[in-house]
Amino acid sequence: MTLLTVRAAAERLGVAYSTLKRWVHTGHVRTTRTEGGHHRISEAEIERLLARNQPQPKRRARAEDEDVIVGLSARNRLHGFVDEVRVDGLLAQVRLRVGDQSLTAVITADAVGALKLQRGDDAIAIIKSTEVMVAKARPRARRATKRRR
Numbered sequence: 427m428t429l430l431t432v433r434a435a436a437e438r439l440g441v442a443y444s445t446l447k448r449w450v451h452t453g454h455v456r457t458t459r460t461e462g463g464h465h466r467i468s469e470a471e472i473e474r475l476l477a478r479n480q481p482q483p484k485r486r487a488r489a490e491d492e493d494v495i496v497g498l499s500a501r502n503r504l505h506g507f508v509d510e511v512r513v514d515g516l517l518a519q520v521r522l523r524v525g526d527q528s529l530t531a532v533i534t535a536d537a538v539g540a541l542k543l544q545r546g547d548d549a550i551a552i553i554k555s556t557e558v559m560v561a562k563a564r565p566r567a568r569r570a571t572k573r574r575r
Contacts (some may be wrong), residue, residue, distance in 0.1 A: 429466035502553040511543050522551050
């Protein structure tokens, strides 16, 4: 049985090292631990993950199926991961971690269900607004002395 490092397995699966590491820690990927405590992933587990991500055979579309979006005009896209999901009635609050920043969005509870959003999932915040404000702090002003003639 061949065992791969997490980094080698991530490369083989075509995902980022941090993504595969997160899958390992959340239990989505079965690993073997070395005496030093490092995770190793078997070839069989890699094959299982690759098979799971294969495209499903096409099925006949039903009237309630939604259209698939193939493009989007919004250019302001922030890639991050879901830090928290709170659902309360019809609305949900989703907090994304984008780098070292946090972004909160209020969306419908139906959207959370349709996207199957859970903590730790990779997500993209797409910002499209008619009003975007940009501010810049003014440096502290020096007192100007005017000369009189």
